Amino acid sequence: MATRSKAHTALGALREDLTGEVFAPGEPGYEEARLVFNAMIDRRPAVIARCAHPADVARAVRFARELDLHIAVRGGGQGLAGARVDGALVVDLRRMHGVTVDPAAEAVRVEGGATMGDLDRATRPYGLATAGARAPATGVAGFVLGGGTGRLDRAFGLAVDDLIGVELVTADAERVHANADENPELFWALHGGGGNFGIATALTLELHELPEFSEVLLLCLPESGPDVVRTFRELVRTGPDEVGGAVMYLGPDRVLCGALLTYAGGEAGLRELAEPLLALPHTAELTGAEAGRLLCSPGGRAHWSAECLTGLPDELVDVFCDRAQAVPAPGGFRPVLLPLGGAVVTGPAGYPVPYRDAPWLLHPFARWTDPADDERALAWVRDTCADVRPWRTGAVPLDLIGDEGPERVRAGLGAGNLLRLEKVKRRWDPDNVFRFNHNIAPV
Incomplete structure (x- = not known):
């Protein structure tokens, strides 16, 4: 009884002190506030503090520490992991978007x-x-x-x-x-x-x-996929660092091979660079906003992962294309190959980002609506990553994976960086208050 009374008093004080809103279970606005972009995630936090400025954030943290509540943070977008925040305080920053x-x-x-x-x-x-x-x-x-x-x-x-x-x-x-x-x-x-x-x-x-940015998306029949991927690979290899993009298989109604070529420059320069791709047979050519609209995925349930690759040899191209043509359904299931290199490699050394030297990245991405498809979707992402095992570097970009266990966190931070990170964690968060993330435990 005393504990409930303390919590009630603290919650009342939080409401008075916060410029933003406070939501608790059973109150108006709580159901909307707890929803996240991934419909697979259905959590019920004890309190949601939608903060309006940094003083609100500090007050919310003090509230959680007083009541010994775990703290989760909701930023602006699409974190995949869906931390188990039931019974925790969620610090919602979405009002702070200036x-x-x-x-x-x-x-x-x-x-x-x-x-x-x-x-x-x-x-x-x-x-x-x-x-x-x-x-x-x-x-x-x-x-x-x-x-x-x-x-x-x-x-x-x-x-x-x-x-x-x-x-x-x-x-x-x-x-x-x-x-x-x-x-x-x-x-x-x-x-x-x-x-x-x-x-x-x-x-x-x-x-x-x-000053200028341009892009073109070519859609080709799936049987042309190996030629499209190899041509895209050579464009990136021989082109300037300003060239980027992706190759993928996408829908919405049938599986097609898509090559998205981007250029940090004008359209004339892009089209000159894209000539080898444009020479391939294709069913559609989209530019600018048109390309962006097609690449946007529908809402619903989501899962994805990533693997850094040592290269993109012909054997791997064939493996990728064979898996891509057998997606469970067109549209939401998208195997994607992304080129790295360029300024990624020459960026500042020494930070806990261990994948700078990876030239390519595999990113299988799934969005679907029916809960009955959950296991099929998760298995497809898992199997697509397993296909490239012989070509993995061992590193992984943490911003492109969800909760895949401590070994993957180590792979995303670099084993050689971990002790130093654990010491920083001990200095700033010795109780591991901020644990709903790719977690680093204090040493």
Whole structure:
């Protein structure tokens, strides 16, 4: 009885203190607030604090520590893991989505709940960009702090390479800054260590000049897939770092092989580079917004994974295409090959991002609606990754996987970095308050 009374009193105080909203089970707005983008995830937190500014975040952390509640953080976008946050406090940052561009300094401050769509809309009028994610609904903070491989990484490097500073609320509800000069060891750990060390209320990122960006998506019959993949491979190998994109199999109504070629430049330059692809037989050619609309996946249930590859030899191309033509259903089941290299390789060394030297990345991606298809979808992702086992580097980008166990976390951080990360964790979160992530336990 005393414990319930203490919790009731603390919850009342939280409501009074927060500028944002507080939701508890059975109250109006709670059911909507607890929903996440992945319909496979059905969790019931004890409290959801939708914060409006960093002081709200600090107050919410103090509330959770007073009541010995676990804390989960909801940023702007599409984290896959779906942590078991039943009975926990969820700090919801989605009201904190402001983006402030400093064009003279070629830098941008991004609040913790902003998405890539928010960031792109703010920077585009200045002809500036970050090494952004491939989907506009991706949350910037989780994407960047997890490493961040995206649509412009060959041209600009990984998203975390652009990180200038982080504003954090710690497990002790203190507001701190981390950059190259202030808390430099924490700043190092945030380059790939994700949300293990605090709640990122804002990031400051370097921007790159990008006056033009162009893309073309070619759709080909599936039997042409091996030729399409090999041609795309050679375009990336011989082209400039400004060239990127993906090859994939996609629907929506039947399985087709798609080659998306992107270029950090104008359309004329893109079309010149794309000539070998354009010469192949294809059923459709889409550019700009048309290509983006087709690549958007429907809502519902989701699962995906990733494997870094040592290369893309012909044997692997054939394995990929054979698996891709046998997807359980067109549309939502998309095996994708992504080229790395370029500025990813030449980016700053020493950060806990162990996959810089991988030239290619496999990313099987599944979206579906019927719960009866859950096991089939998960098995398809698992089997697609198993196909490439002989060509794996052993590293993995954590921003492209869910909860796949501690060994995969180690693979995403680099075994040689783990002890150093564990020491940083001990300094900033010795009780492992922030555990609903790719977790680093304090040493």
